[in-house]
Amino acid sequence: MAAKTTAKKSRADGAALKTALVRLIKKYAVWFIVIIGYMIIAQLVTGTTCFIKSTIGVPCPGCGMTRATLELLSGDIPAALHYHPLVLIFYPAIVSLFLLWKFCRESHPKAVTAFAMIFVAVLIVTYVIRMIIYFPHTEPFTFNTNTFLGRLIKLFIN
Numbered sequence: 001m002a003a004k005t006t007a008k009k010s011r012a013d014g015a016a017l018k019t020a021l022v023r024l025i026k027k028y029a030v031w032f033i034v035i036i037g038y039m040i041i042a043q044l045v046t047g048t049t050c051f052i053k054s055t056i057g058v059p060c061p062g063c064g065m066t067r068a069t070l071e072l073l074s075g076d077i078p079a080a081l082h083y084h085p086l087v088l089i090f091y092p093a094i095v096s097l098f099l100l101w102k103f104c105r106e107s108h109p110k111a112v113t114a115f116a117m118i119f120v121a122v123l124i125v126t127y128v129i130r131m132i133i134y135f136p137h138t139e140p141f142t143f144n145t146n147t148f149l150g151r152l153i154k155l156f157i158n
Contacts, residue, residue, distance in 0.1 A: 024102075046146045057143050057150040061127035064140035065090060083140060086126055093119050 039049035052060035068083035134141035
């Protein structure tokens with residue numbers, strides 16, 4: 001009898017989790033569509049999907065992550081690491097951060113904050129190192145002159 005009760009409870013917990021996950025996907029689907037729409041428009045207008053690079057012309061801390069992901073998905077790990085050295089840990093860290101925030105922010109707020117701060121610190125340190133080594137002469141750390149700021153700079157320099 002206890003086994004049947006446990007099985008029913010397990011199915012109920014699974015159904016509740018599935019319902020919560022579906023609600024979560026529906027809640028953020030609009031934002032996902034808006035972001036993808038922006039990326040398509042930015043790519044067509046400025047040649048890049050990055051908000052920062054398409055606006056001011058300089059690379060952002062995540063610069064190269066899209067190309068790194070595509071290389072990773074095609075199985076070329078060295079090329080993926082060239083485009084962004086954090087590609088192997090970035091997505092698991094983002095998912096972990098989201099899950100920690102969603103399910104643990106009230107019970108363990110310090111742990112969630114610490115994880116987020118460590119993640120951001122690693123991203124910033126990696127960015128600074130990449131800017132020193134690669135900017136402005138090596139892809140993906142080149143200056144985008146198709147932006148408003150890039151065109152303004154060209155106007156005064158030329």
